[in-house]
Amino acid sequence: MILTLTPNPSLDRTFEVDDLAVGEVVRATATRKDPGGKGVNVARALGANAVPATAVLPVGGADGAQLVDLLATSGITVAPVRVGGETRSNVTVVDAAGRTTKLNAPGTALTEAEATALLDAVAAALGAQPDDRVVVGAGSLPAGAGDDFYVRLGQVCARAGARLALDTSGAPLAAAVAAGVASLVKPNDEELAELAGRELRTVGDVVAAARDVMRAGVAQALVSLGSHGALLVTPERTWWAGGPPLVPLSTVGAGDSTLAGYLSAAHLGPRQALRTAVAWGRAAVLLPGSGVPAPAQIHPDDVQVVAEPDPTTAVEEL
Ligand SMILES: Nc1ncnc2c1ncn2[C@@H]1O[C@H](COP(=O)(O)OP(=O)(O)OP(=O)(O)O)[C@@H](O)[C@H]1O
Numbered sequence: 001m002i003l004t005l006t007p008n009p010s011l012d013r014t015f016e017v018d019d020l021a022v023g024e025v026v027r028a029t030a031t032r033k034d035p036g037g038k039g040v041n042v043a044r045a046l047g048a049n050a051v052p053a054t055a056v057l058p059v060g061g062a063d064g065a066q067l068v069d070l071l072a073t074s075g076i077t078v079a080p081v082r083v084g085g086e087t088r089s090n091v092t093v094v095d096a097a098g099r100t101t102k103l104n105a106p107g108t109a110l111t112e113a114e115a116t117a118l119l120d121a122v123a124a125a126l127g128a129q130p131d132d133r134v135v136v137g138a139g140s141l142p143a144g145a146g147d148d149f150y151v152r153l154g155q156v157c158a159r160a161g162a163r164l165a166l167d168t169s170g171a172p173l174a175a176a177v178a179a180g181v182a183s184l185v186k187p188n189d190e191e192l193a194e195l196a197g198r199e200l201r202t203v204g205d206v207v208a209a210a211r212d213v214m215r216a217g218v219a220q221a222l223v224s225l226g227s228h229g230a231l232l233v234t235p236e237r238t239w240w241a242g243g244p245p246l247v248p249l250s251t252v253g254a255g256d257s258t259l260a261g262y263l264s265a266a267h268l269g270p271r272q273a274l275r276t277a278v279a280w281g282r283a284a285v286l287l288p289g290s291g292v293p294a295p296a297q298i299h300p301d302d303v304q305v306v307a308e309p310d311p312t313t314a315v316e317e318l
């Protein structure tokens with residue numbers, strides 16, 4: 001079973017425009033709403049591919065209610081935790097050239113009791129399902145959760161014998177890595193560079209930074225590289241996967257679909273799991289808004305996997 005926790009979910013609103021002229025009145029040519037937040041998207045992508053998933057998230061206000069309604073139609077189990085504040089709405093503007101501008105709200109602050117209720121909801125869901133379980137902690141943390149929130153989530157997972165996969169950034173990522181609570185991390189290259197405190201120009205730079213992270217107890221790093229594919233790094237081995245260039249419609253949530261694809265195929269071994277991850281990520285960028293791909297939209301055969309890629313290759317040349 002895969003369970004996702006999204007401490008800072010969002011009702012994602014996407015506006016398509018011809019040209020985003022800052023400081024002008026810009027009329028949208030189309031709009032859409034999607035359930036959003038990184039863990040929510042991981043659960044949606046799994047659900048769209050018939051992989052059972054449960055999404056735990058705080059929910060408040062009218063946008064929160066709409067988020068839950070939209071999720072109810074997507075084939076995943078939702079475990080909403082009612083909170084006093086209002087669920088945020090994030091805005092994406094996509095112009096005719098496919099450029100994406102994203103405005104993310106800070107999100108409603110959680111009280112200590114609400115943060116604890118979220119962790120309790122995860123513990124309860126894990127208790128109800130004793131088989132092999134993975135918990136995905138994903139996205140930013142709202143005020144009040146505390147930078148150690150994912151460390152606390154890791155402790156909940158450890159007590160229940162579940163593994164934690166983490167997709168976050170900044171101080172919450174640094175705290176979780178230092179505490180050694182995650183089995184898998186899914187940073188993009190910028191997030192990994194921030195964590196490492198240095199620029200990552202080559203494949204070797206990325207792999208070295210990923211292995212630094214692993215020394216604290218992380219077993220695998222799935223590092224997404226945007227249009228340059230993704231690297232999977234374990235303490236002993238490295239694989240790269242990517243495919244022919246694409247013209248994206250919206251890159252929002254591509255990393256979430258990547259992580260979902262990886263988890264869906266983890267039992268098939270690293271090579272196949274990475275191929276699946278990249279195939280799901282590539283499919284996601286061809287969808288509008290925060291769309292997640294269905295099986296017919298995913299093409300693993302387009303993805304090339306290379307074991308032990310040349311460490312001197314520049315990431316931009318992949
Ligand atoms: N422009 C692109 N062309 C082709 N594939 C892309 C492109 N952008 C992203 N992808 C695919 O999606 C995957 C994830 O992208 P990226 O590294 O941008 O994730 P991310 O920064 O975590 O995204 P998000 O936070 O929006 O979910 C990449 O590994 C790649 O397979």
Ligand SMILES: O=P(O)(O)OC[C@@]1(O)O[C@H](CO)[C@@H](O)[C@@H]1O
Pocket residue numbers: 008010012035036037038041090104138139140141252253254255256290
């Ligand atoms: O503000 P955060 O939590 O970092 O990211 C939130 C978010 O940008 O991530 C998802 C895409 O990955 C969107 O659905 C959502 O709006």
